Amino acid sequence: MKKVSLLSLAAALLMGGSLMAQEPQVLISDQFEEYTVGNKIAVEANLAGHDWWTTWSNAPGGSEDGVVAEYNGSKCGYLTYGVDQVLLLGDEQSGIYDLEFDILVPNGKNAYFNILHEFAGGGSTWALESYLHMTGSSTHSPGSGVIHAGGQNAATFTPVYDGWMHFRLHVNTDYDVAEYYYTAPGESEVMIHTWQWSLSSQGAVVGRKLAAMDFFPPQNAANSEYYLDNFSFTKLSGESIAHMTFNPQSIEVEIDADDMSTTVLTIGNADGTTIGEWCGWIDFGQSQSGTSTHSVNYDRDPGNESRLVGYNIEEATLFELAAMFPASAYGGAVMGTNITKAQYSFFTASDTQTIGIEPNTDVTFRIYRQGMFGQPGDVLAEKVVPASQVVADDWTVVTFDEPVPLTGFDVWVSVEFTHAIGGYPLSFDGQAPHNPNGVYYRTRGGGAFEELSGSEDYGNFHLRMVCQGNPVQGAWANMGKQDGSIGVGQSEDVIITLNSFGLENETTYEANIVLVTNDPENEEVIIPLVMKVGLVSIDESENQLASIYPNPAASQITLQGDNLNSVAIYNVAGQLIRIEKLGSVVNTINLELEAGVYFFSVYDNNGNNSVTRVVITK
Numbered sequence: 344m345k346k347v348s349l350l351s352l353a354a355a356l357l358m359g360g361s362l363m364a365q366e367p368q369v370l371i372s373d374q375f376e377e378y379t380v381g382n383k384i385a386v387e388a389n390l391a392g393h394d395w396w397t398t399w400s401n402a403p404g405g406s407e408d409g410v411v412a413e414y415n416g417s418k419c420g421y422l423t424y425g426v427d428q429v430l431l432l433g434d435e436q437s438g439i440y441d442l443e444f445d446i447l448v449p450n451g452k453n454a455y456f457n458i459l460h461e462f463a464g465g466g467s468t469w470a471l472e473s474y475l476h477m478t479g480s481s482t483h484s485p486g487s488g489v490i491h492a493g494g495q496n497a498a499t500f501t502p503v504y505d506g507w508m509h510f511r512l513h514v515n516t517d518y519d520v521a522e523y524y525y526t527a528p529g530e531s532e533v534m535i536h537t538w539q540w541s542l543s544s545q546g547a548v549v550g551r552k553l554a555a556m557d558f559f560p561p562q563n564a565a566n567s568e569y570y571l572d573n574f575s576f577t578k579l580s581g582e583s584i585a586h587m588t589f590n591p592q593s594i595e596v597e598i599d600a601d602d603m604s605t606t607v608l609t610i611g612n613a614d615g616t617t618i619g620e621w622c623g624w625i626d627f628g629q630s631q632s633g634t635s636t637h638s639v640n641y642d643r644d645p646g647n648e649s650r651l652v653g654y655n656i657e658e659a660t661l662f663e664l665a666a667m668f669p670a671s672a673y674g675g676a677v678m679g680t681n682i683t684k685a686q687y688s689f690f691t692a693s694d695t696q697t698i699g700i701e702p703n704t705d706v707t708f709r710i711y712r713q714g715m716f717g718q719p720g721d722v723l724a725e726k727v728v729p730a731s732q733v734v735a736d737d738w739t740v741v742t743f744d745e746p747v748p749l750t751g752f753d754v755w756v757s758v759e760f761t762h763a764i765g766g767y768p769l770s771f772d773g774q775a776p777h778n779p780n781g782v783y784y785r786t787r788g789g790g791a792f793e794e795l796s797g798s799e800d801y802g803n804f805h806l807r808m809v810c811q812g813n814p815v816q817g818a819w820a821n822m823g824k825q826d827g828s829i830g831v832g833q834s835e836d837v838i839i840t841l842n843s844f845g846l847e848n849e850t851t852y853e854a855n856i857v858l859v860t861n862d863p864e865n866e867e868v869i870i871p872l873v874m875k876v877g878l879v880s881i882d883e884s885e886n887q888l889a890s891i892y893p894n895p896a897a898s899q900i901t902l903q904g905d906n907l908n909s910v911a912i913y914n915v916a917g918q919l920i921r922i923e924k925l926g927s928v929v930n931t932i933n934l935e936l937e938a939g940v941y942f943f944s945v946y947d948n949n950g951n952n953s954v955t956r957v958v959i960t961k
Contacts, residue, residue: 370433371395371576375411375418383408384420384428399427399464399557409558412570414447419572422454424564427557429462432576435516435553436861437617439580442512442556446475447570450504451485453477454569455561458512460543462555463789465660469544470553471512471523474561475502475569483566490523493538494546500525500535507572514540516551517583517617517831541716541828548716549791551618585619587612587829587862594856595873596841603842603913603944603954608856608870610827611834615862622715622826623837623858624670625872629748630679633813637677639668639756640807641781645688648773650801651699653692653766659701664769665711665719665757665783665792666806671821671918672780673749677810678817681746682710682724684809686738687758692767699766703730708741710808711755715826718791719755720859723747749810751817751854753825755783755792756808771801778803818918819843819852820872843876844942845915851875888945888953895958902930902945911944912936934959 373395378387385396385403398407409428412421422428432442448454453476461468471492478484479496488500502508506528513522521540526532543549560567588611598604612619654660664687670678685708689698700706706728714720726741733739747754762768769784771777781803783792823838839856846852856870889904902910907925910932914920920941923932936959943955 368578369575370578371430371574373574375420375572378411378418380411380413380418382411384411387411395431397429397431399429399559401464409571414570414572417572419447419570420558422558422560422569422571424560424562424567427559428571430556430558430574430576431462432553432555435578436551437516437583438578439515439517440513440553441575441577441579442514443510443577444574445507445509445572447507447572448475448502448504449568451566452504452568453483453560453562453566455567456556456558457544458514458553459555459557460549460552461790464787466785466787466789467555467557468549468790470540470542471521472544473523475508476504477561481562483562488525490536491544492521492523492536493542493544495544497538498523498536500533501527503527514553516540516553517580519551519618519828543791547791547793549718550716583616585612585617585829585860585862586615587619587621587860587865589858589865589868589870591870593871593873594839595875597875597877598841598843599877600843600846600848601942601954601956603840603844603942603952606839606841608837608839609834610829610837610858612829613832613834615829615831617831619829619860619862620715620827621829621858621860622713622720623822623856624713624752624825625820625822626751626855626857627674627678627815627817628854629681629750630812630815633680634811635813636683636809636811637680638807638809639673639677641666641778641803642772642805642807643774643802645690645770645772645805648802649688649690649805650771650773651690651692651767652769652771652798652801653699654762654769656762656764659704659764660762660786661759661788662762662768663757663759663785663788663792664804664806665755665785666804667719667753667755667780667783668808669753669780670751670817673754674751674817675814675918677749677814678751679815680749680810680812682743682749682754682756682808683746683811684740684742685710685726685756685758686740686807686809688738688770688805689733689735689768690770691735695765695767697763697766698733698735699763699768700733701761701763701766704761705730706733706739707759709755709757709759710743710747711757713752713754713825715859716791717826719757746811752857754808756806758806759788769795770805771798772803772805774802775800777801781806816846816852819846819874820854821919822856839872840919841874842913842942843874844913846876848876886953887955888947888951889955891943891945891955891957894955895960896934897960898934900932900934900957902932902943903928904945904947906947906949908946908948910946913942913944915940915942
């Protein structure tokens with residue numbers, strides 16, 4: 344995932360000054376004093392009319408629910424190993440907040456707490472993880488404090504034993520900055536760490552949501568135990584929203600045959616009071632005819648090279664596998680067709696004689712639309728396969744009740760099943776190297792999809808979607824970027840590239856730029872895009888910025904000219920293959936291209952552009 348830039352702390356505080364002047368609003372205040380000693384925390388809170396405490400498994404009153412205790416005459420929460428106490432924070436996505444609480448760790452014990460971007464039990468997404476008297480998730484170390492936030496092992500500090508330590512976590516979702524403050528007993532507050540709030544604890548961009556906190560004695564019954572008191576959750580700002588503008592509101596470009604052109608779409612957030620977020624794509628419309636079918640996949644056909652993989656789990660666990668197909672990958676083949684089916688192959692493992700999923704459990708297929716932060720968006724189709732219809736050693740196929748028009752968004756296809764203990768339900772084609780887009784997964788029904796670590800030698804999931812219909816022209820326009828975050832008072836330019844390679848003269852092509860945002864007044868914006876192709880083809884023998892030779896070429900090609908900047912290489916479908924920086928008068932490029940016709944679009948340092956056809960032979 345692409346990371347957005349992190350504002351400096353000083354800049355964030357300066358821009359946030361007017362919001363900070365708002366009257367603070369205490370959303371949660373819990374000193375445990377109204378609860379009964381010896382009773383469960385979440386149960387007592389619910390009896391008192393508070394709905395903020397639960398447990399990791401959403402089971403108040405169970406073994407994960409801590410107890411109310413008394414320490415030196417004051418009531419507090421008492422957490423021992425096995426307790427997994429969750430505090431719900433309301434899924435806030437705008438505003439500025441302080442989370443404050445006290446923790447006391449008895450001598451020789453250890454503790455842990457986190458903040459969650461998403462709360463879904465084991466499928467949650469972590470924003471921060473903090474270990475007290477530990478060096479990480481498994482190593483006890485008196486006096487060691489480790490923080491994972493914006494990246495693993497991002498900061499360290501020195502916790503104490505047998506004294507109330509005060510923690511303040513400052514989260515500015517409006518400017519995407521968070522700060523971790525620590526106060527040792529009898530000492531002044533110290534800021535330990537600041538980081539980009541929208542990152543996960545391991546450093547991936549996942550979003551700015553403030554969902555929950557989890558308090559968990561992390562290691563074992565012998566070492567893990569602590570007390571919790573004086574929790575408060577305060578909103579320091581008033582209401583804040585993104586207010587996004589789009590200029591122009593329609594785009595019309597005239598272009599010669601076999602030519603290229605660019606135009607700029609400016610997205611602004613001048614009047615917003617929080618970060619504006621968007622994702623977008625070019626919608627080329629839907630075909631109205633055709634019955635031909637086409638499989639869209641990264642994997643090769645199942646065979647002897649297929650690999651079966653299983654996780655060493657202690658209980659049956661929900662897994663969702665996914666493959667993401669960007670519009671640039673399918674545009675020339677199935678743009679405008681309908682997704683009608685999805686399929687996945689389960690194989691019988693020789694040692695277990697099972698396909699690795701929990702007996703008598705269903706399998707679910709989904710199609711997702713493009714979303715923000717490189718993650719899936721809305722579910723466009725879902726179909727459940729009953730356990731009795733799951734196929735072993737062949738494709739399990741579903742036909743969706745309503746076809747999904749595939750019109751230009753990055754599409755995700757997924758399969759969800761319950762991974763059995765000792766099973767091997769993850770099936771790969773065994774063909775390395777894999778495509779990173781072909782091996783996404785997540786567990787327990789939530790959280791961010793991640794590339795499966797260690798899958799480089801396994802190949803891609805045996806996971807496909809099937810499209811039906813005749814394709815439409817869907818490679819004549821593309822966006823320079825497909826998502827972004829825009830700070831308050833800022834804007835960004837998105838380059839729209841159009842090309843008429845191989846298209847008919849004297850013809851008008853129409854599409855729509857679709858933008859999905861977090862602006863409540865512009866949740867989905869449609870910008871018409873029109874390209875009119877003229878009658879004159881580009882004269883490649885004149886006005887060329889670079890001499891390109893040999894042409895035809897095989898393995899290498901040379902570009903020679905003055906003041907050159909870069910070259911973009913496109914195939915005949917108009918898909919961008921790659922961009923090469925040109926840093927001298929004479930430039931030699933290793934091609935590594937399949938045989939065919941390509942278009943080399945050369946730019947100089949003054950912004951001038953010329954296009955040359957190049958034939959690649961093998």
